[in-house]
Amino acid sequence: MTQQVKYYQTGTYTVGNRLLDQEQRTVQASLDRSNALDSGHRACQGCGEALGARFAIDAAMRATDNQLIACNATGCLEVFTTPYPETAWQMPWIHSLFGNAAAVATGVAAAQRVKGKKEVRVIAQGGDGGTTDIGFGCLSGMFDRNDDVLYICYDNQAYMNTGVQRSSATPPAARTATTMPVGPNPGNEFGQGKNVPLVAMAHGIPYVATASVHDLHDLERKVTKAMSMRGARYIQIFVPCPLGWGSKPCDSIKLARMAAECGLWPLFEAEHGEITDSTKLRKPAKVDGYLKLQRRFAHMFKPGNEAQLEGMQALADKNIVKFDLLEEKGDEE
């Protein structure tokens, strides 16, 4: 009788996954990982983006046998890795403008196609500002033309690099430099902003996924799956930002985990516009725990702002229903 391997033995709690077969292990678990984003960069302490970028790019490099070119929009990721004349990237890497990473990547992919180098793959990456606001036109164009590019958005939910201004990925009620906690409805407005993974799905592109830095095995699996496909693909990775969120650097991974567990950051995959899979929650947590660790939400816990807290909880509950995040009873064992 074969023993059933339980979820937690293969999940993220043994993130090293050294018990698994060699090919199923996390790329990063091996000593000869490619380290495309080298250490010695200038990211803040506890930067989730540095972690997410390294995992995503290293996984993509393994999936493409190191034949990979990255285009990088302006943003934190570009600023902390490449202050002239230094670089932390050990891979072919090009910096574009704030808004045109998708268009530049399209051009690079077209050039490789013309040169007959089909094995060379292209990744475009940027922060949420460069993706959801400034680069949105180019991104939508790339989806529309179905160019062979994987676009990775590192979502830290504001313009952190320029001093924490609101972007369209900023959650409701969050304090930023441009949405200060003053007036009757402190912080960012409810009911504004865009959900770019859903917008990407509406383009009907081959692959859309959301990932988070707490579930690294899942993140790598999604990137590897995306690299096995051709056409426009989009992955949005949730990366906590201690500086902009007013959280402790050591809580970065914890915050990512809590955001996923309360339903505010649903992890799902979609192919050709249809949701195919989502990471189930065993027991959804309340949003309070996640919000309390961040200073940008501190005003929500003051008397008189209970409605905002309820609003956030309603948002999480809505996500749980929308993306079918609840584990079905009787599924286990």
Next chain:
Amino acid sequence: MSSSIKPEQLIPYRPVYPDKVPDNLCPVATECTTMLPGDWRAERPLVNREKCVKCATCWLYCPVQCIVEKTAWFDINLATCKGCGICAHECPHGAITMIEERGK
């Protein structure tokens, strides 16, 4: 507990990768930056070697990959460690503690 840093913990980060960079795509920087952000630290991780079971959680979650694998435990490369404390918080066995830096 001595808070002095041993010289072997300050080995500059050695890249493992440059020979694998494809050189037929575009020019690639293969000379690594000499910046060592280890002096940003206010707190320093300290590994309890008896508690460490080599699960590699710290190795994976470290945003600056400053974790070094030793035969029976994981150690920290203090030349690049920024002291964020993620390793200490995520270690499932509580084998890493953060201790205050006390000068050179």
